[in-house]
Amino acid sequence: MVDKNEQGFSQEEEEWIKAQRAREEKRQKSAARRGAGDDNSVNINSLMDIMVIILVFLLKSYGDDPIKVVDEDLKVPRSTSQLEPVDATIVTVTRRAIMVDDSPVVDLRDGAVDPSQKGSGGQSSMRIMPLLDSLNDAVEQRRGEATLMGDEFTPEATIIADQITPHRLILEVLYTATEAQLNQFRFAIIRSTSESVGGVAETTPEI
Amino acid sequence: MARQKREEIGQPDDPNLAPFMNLVIILIPMLLLSVVFLEVAVINVTMPLGGSATTDDPDEDDKESLDLAIAMSPNGFYVTAAGSLRQPIEGCPTQGPTICLSDDSVNVQERFEEARRMMADGNETAGEQVMEEGLQAYNYRELYNMLSGFKADFPEETTVRLTADENMPFALTVRVMDVSRYRLTDDSYNSDEDFWKADFQTETTDAGEEQFANLFGDPAFAVAQ
Numbered sequence: 001m002v003d004k005n006e007q008g009f010s011q012e013e014e015e016w017i018k019a020q021r022a023r024e025e026k027r028q029k030s031a032a033r034r035g036a037g038d039d040n041s042v043n044i045n046s047l048m049d050i051m052v053i054i055l056v057f058l059l060k061s062y063g064d065d066p067i068k069v070v071d072e073d074l075k076v077p078r079s080t081s082q083l084e085p086v087d088a089t090i091v092t093v094t095r096r097a098i099m100v101d102d103s104p105v106v107d108l109r110d111g112a113v114d115p116s117q118k119g120s121g122g123q124s125s126m127r128i129m130p131l132l133d134s135l136n137d138a139v140e141q142r143r144g145e146a147t148l149m150g151d152e153f154t155p156e157a158t159i160i161a162d163q164i165t166p167h168r169l170i171l172e173v174l175y176t177a178t179e180a181q182l183n184q185f186r187f188a189i190i191r192s193t194s195e196s197v198g199g200v201a202e203t204t205p206e207i
Numbered sequence: 208m209a210r211q212k213r214e215e216i217g218q219p220d221d222p223n224l225a226p227f228m229n230l231v232i233i234l235i236p237m238l239l240l241s242v243v244f245l246e247v248a249v250i251n252v253t254m255p256l257g258g259s260a261t262t263d264d265p266d267e268d269d270k271e272s273l274d275l276a277i278a279m280s281p282n283g284f285y286v287t288a289a290g291s292l293r294q295p296i297e298g299c300p301t302q303g304p305t306i307c308l309s310d311d312s313v314n315v316q317e318r319f320e321e322a323r324r325m326m327a328d329g330n331e332t333a334g335e336q337v338m339e340e341g342l343q344a345y346n347y348r349e350l351y352n353m354l355s356g357f358k359a360d361f362p363e364e365t366t367v368r369l370t371a372d373e374n375m376p377f378a379l380t381v382r383v384m385d386v387s388r389y390r391l392t393d394d395s396y397n398s399d400e401d402f403w404k405a406d407f408q409t410e411t412t413d414a415g416e417e418q419f420a421n422l423f424g425d426p427a428f429a430v431a432q
Contacts, residue, residue, distance in 0.1 A: 047228075048224060048231075051228070075331075083250065084249070085249045167374070185251070186252070191247065198402070
């Protein structure tokens with residue numbers, strides 16, 4: 001007959017081993033939980049870094065853009081001009097309205113101003129009365145700002161016009177602006193290459 | 208109890224970033240939608256006060272001036288230089304414009320009207336394509352060749368007066384300004400592809416800076432009184 005104690009652990013030892021195993025298991029579980037928690041926080045931090053960088057970049061490009069050249073009813077033409085835009089009174093000619101510094105001034109119908117909105121002469125007149133009033137106000141404001149800052153007032157305006165705008169309307173806007181004592185004009189365009197403007201950019205050279 | 212407190216001090220809780228993340232996630236798409244990834248530039252133009260077409264040049268009587276003018280019409284370009292309307296170039300109808308359309312099968316007036324209708328109906332892309340067909344019908348290469356010839360005789364002149372028929376689109380005016388702005392590597396081109404792919408000629412200023420050589424880079428608008 002074999003002694004029971006020689007074959008295995010005593011009752012007390014078995015309980016101790018069980019308790020040890022339970023403790024070990026608990027430790028492993030808590031370690032696993034801690035590990036998983038660390039991983040999560042690392043992921044969130046990296047994501048946060050990326051998000052903040054993108055946010056700062058977008059906010060900067062949003063602030064840098066001085067003039068809006070593409071909208072629902074506005075797309076300015078492409079050009080090879082290299083000149084940088086400057087801060088000036090902005091006249092926007094979309095397909096539906098004329099705006100001065102983003103405030104709508106006069107509505108357009110079929111690319112023309114209603115004759116009732118023009119000066120004496122009606123249809124044939126070059127003077128757009130609401131635009132003239134608005135530009136006079138804008139010029140006065142700019143002149144006042146320049147005086148306050150001790151600078152010399154430059155009578156200039158940036159014209160943002162849709163690519164399909166009839167030439168007649170462009171002339172009317174320019175003429176009205178000259179009546180408001182503005183005489184230096186800049187047309188806003190989307191910078192492009194000659195190849196792209198001429199429609200030969202996609203052509204691949206023959207080998 | 209004491210041990211638990213130590214652990215709490217040793218491992219501070221992460222700040223709750225969820226509200227900030229929500230804000231950032233909303234802001235990014237909003238900014239992405241509003242940002243336009245296009246480079247904006249400008250073209251300087253002049254228009255005399257009151258829009259007068261006449262110029263008061265003090266040197267007018269002393270020496271012959273070029274007084275270059277380009278009129279854009281649905282049939283092509285009418286070029287006036289040194290006080291006379293230039294005769295149509297070889298290959299163009301004798302009674303027509305100085306530089307006729309390169310593709311006379313295209314009715315540019317109709318194309319521009321159709322483009323306007325399409326854009327008004329909200330069909331932006333198709334409208335733009337139709338307008339481009341109209342614009343491509345003009346012969347910009349011959350216009351450049353002619354302007355280049357004038358430049359050789361009047362190297363100091365940089366002004367070009369631009370006029371157009373009432374309904375000509377602004378895009379055409381900009382394209383003519385592009386063609387007349389800088390000198391290209393050659394003074395004359397025989398192929399449209401070579402013309403559009405040509406590089407701008409550079410010159411060194413008195414200050415030692417390199418810049419593109421000016422052809423007729425000062426466009427002026429005027430209203431016929």
